[in-house]
Amino acid sequence: MKYRIKPNLAYRKIFDEIYIVDSKNSYLHKINEVGSFIFEKLKEGLNEDEIIDELVKTYDVEIEVAKSDYKNFIEEIFLKGLIEKDAKK
Amino acid sequence: MQKNKKSLVDVLFNISYCKKIPLYTLIELTYRCNFLCKHCYIPESYRKKILELTSEKIISLIEEIYSLGGIYLIFSGGEPLLRKDIFELIKFAKKLNFFVVLFTNGSLLDESVIEKLKICGIDKVEISLYGNKKYHQEFVGKNGIYEKIIEAIKLLKKKDINVCIKSVITNQNFKQREFLESLARSIGIEYKFDFVIAPKNNGDSSAIALMLNDKEIYSLLKEYNYEKEKTNLLSKVICSAGINIVAINPYGDVFPCIQLPYRLGNIKEKRFKDIWENDSFREKFIQIKNYKECRKCDLLFWCNRCPGLSFVENKNLYSCSSITKKVASISKKIYVFS
Numbered sequence: 001m002k003y004r005i006k007p008n009l010a011y012r013k014i015f016d017e018i019y020i021v022d023s024k025n026s027y028l029h030k031i032n033e034v035g036s037f038i039f040e041k042l043k044e045g046l047n048e049d050e051i052i053d054e055l056v057k058t059y060d061v062e063i064e065v066a067k068s069d070y071k072n073f074i075e076e077i078f079l080k081g082l083i084e085k086d087a088k089k
Numbered sequence: 090m091q092k093n094k095k096s097l098v099d100v101l102f103n104i105s106y107c108k109k110i111p112l113y114t115l116i117e118l119t120y121r122c123n124f125l126c127k128h129c130y131i132p133e134s135y136r137k138k139i140l141e142l143t144s145e146k147i148i149s150l151i152e153e154i155y156s157l158g159g160i161y162l163i164f165s166g167g168e169p170l171l172r173k174d175i176f177e178l179i180k181f182a183k184k185l186n187f188f189v190v191l192f193t194n195g196s197l198l199d200e201s202v203i204e205k206l207k208i209c210g211i212d213k214v215e216i217s218l219y220g221n222k223k224y225h226q227e228f229v230g231k232n233g234i235y236e237k238i239i240e241a242i243k244l245l246k247k248k249d250i251n252v253c254i255k256s257v258i259t260n261q262n263f264k265q266r267e268f269l270e271s272l273a274r275s276i277g278i279e280y281k282f283d284f285v286i287a288p289k290n291n292g293d294s295s296a297i298a299l300m301l302n303d304k305e306i307y308s309l310l311k312e313y314n315y316e317k318e319k320t321n322l323l324s325k326v327i328c329s330a331g332i333n334i335v336a337i338n339p340y341g342d343v344f345p346c347i348q349l350p351y352r353l354g355n356i357k358e359k360r361f362k363d364i365w366e367n368d369s370f371r372e373k374f375i376q377i378k379n380y381k382e383c384r385k386c387d388l389l390f391w392c393n394r395c396p397g398l399s400f401v402e403n404k405n406l407y408s409c410s411s412i413t414k415k416v417a418s419i420s421k422k423i424y425v426f427s
C-alpha cells in the first residue's frame with residue numbers, strides 16, 4: 001500500500017523534527033527524527049518497501065525493526081489524518 | 090509523535106524564540122484599499138501602488154523566510170486581493186509548505202476568487218466585520234457590500250476553507266459584539282476581536298477617540314475572563330517582536346512586528362536574511378535594564394505591554410504607553426474586586 005501526505009498540511013523541519021500544521025483545524029503536530037525521515041520519503045513518493053529499505057540503510061537496523069517502525073508510524077499519522085491512501089497504486 | 094496541542098505550540102514558540110526563526114511572518118502586500126475604515130492605522134497618503142514590491146521580490150522574500158525556518162505566513166494589506174499576483178504568491182508559498190493566511194475585508198471575494206483560493210490551497214481566511222449592515226458599511230465607508238461579504242463567508246465555509254470573522258470593538262460598535270458572535274455561531278465559524286486601537290503609522294492619533302471607555306473595557310475584560318499567563322519579569326516586559334515575529338510592508342521595509350514600526354532595513358537594498366540576522370535591534374530590545382518605568386511599575390503584573398504602542402505613541406520602545414496603562418489598571422481593578 002502506498003500513502004501520500006494530505007494536501008492541506010503545512011510543515012517545516014526544525015532541528016531534525018518536523019512540525020506539521022493541519023489547515024482544517026490549525027492543529028499542530030510534531031514528529032520525531034525517524035518519523036520525520038519516513039515523512040520526507042513519503043513526500044518524495046516512495047512506497048513501503050522503498051522506505052523500509054532506506055530505513056535499514058540509514059539507521060543500520062534489522063529489517064524487522066524497520067518494518068515495525070514504519071508500520072507503527074504510518075498507523076499513527078493515518079489516524080491523525082495527516083496521510084491518505086494513494087489511489088494510483 | 091506528540092499530541093498535546095497547547096504544549097506543542099509552546100515548544101515550537103520557544104524553539105523559534107531561542108533560535109531566532111521568523112516563525113510568524115506578515116507581509117503587507119499593498120496599502121491600497123477599497124475601504125476607508127475609521128480605525129485603520131495606514132494613512133491615506135501611504136496608499137501608493139508605484140513603490141510596491143514586485144512579484145519576483147516577494148517570491149524571493151518567501152524563499153528566504155522558508156530557508157530560515159518560517160512556517161506561518163500572513164498576506165495582509167490594505168486589501169491584498171487588489172494585487173493581481175495574489176494567487177501566484179499563495180500558490181508559491183503553499184509549494185514551500187507554509188501555513189498561509191489571508192487577511193481581507195471580504196468585499197472582493199466572489200465565487201471565482203474563492204474557487205481560485207481553494208485551488209491555490211489557502212489555509213485560512215480572516216475577514217474583518219464590524220457589525221450589522223448599517224454599522225459595518227458606515228464604519229468602512231462603503232455601501233452595497235455587506236450582503237456580498239456575508240455570502241462570501243458562507244461560501245468559504247461551504248468550500249471547506251477555514252474562515253473566521255474578526256473585529257475591532259470600538260465605542261461605536263460595542264453593542265454589535267453579540268450580533269457578530271451569534272452570526273459566526275450560526276455559520277459555524279470562529280469569531281475573534283480586539284479593542285486596542287493604535288495611532289496611525291505617521292503618529293496621527295485621531296482614531297484613539299474610538300477606543301472603548303473604562304466601563305466598557307472593564308465589562309469586556311471581566312466577561313472574557315482576562316488571563317494573566319506570563320509570570321516572569323522578562324516575558325512581561327519583552328514580547329517576541331523581531332525575535333520570532335517579523336513584518337514587511339508593501340515597499341520592502343522590515344519591522345519587528347506589524348504593530349511596531351521600528352524599521353530594521355529594506356529588502357530592496359539588502360537581502361532579508363542579512364536584515365534578520367543582524368542582532369543590533371534584538372540586543373537592545375531584550376535588555377531588561379532599559380525598561381526603567383516598567384521595572385518599578387505596580388501595574389506590571391496586569392500589563393500586556395506592547396512596545397509597538399509605546400513606540401508609536403512616544404517614539405520610545407521602552408516607554409509606557411497610555412493605552413496599555415489604561416487597560417492594565419482596569420485589569421488590576423477586576424483582580425482586586427473579585
Ligand code: SF4
Binds near residue numbers: 383384386408410
Ligand atoms: S503600565 Fe506602563 S510602565 Fe507599567 S508595566 Fe505597563 S507599560 Fe510598563
Ligand code: SF4
Binds near residue numbers: 329330346349
Ligand atoms: S506586544 Fe505589540 S509589538 Fe509585541 S508582538 Fe505583540 S503586537 Fe507586536
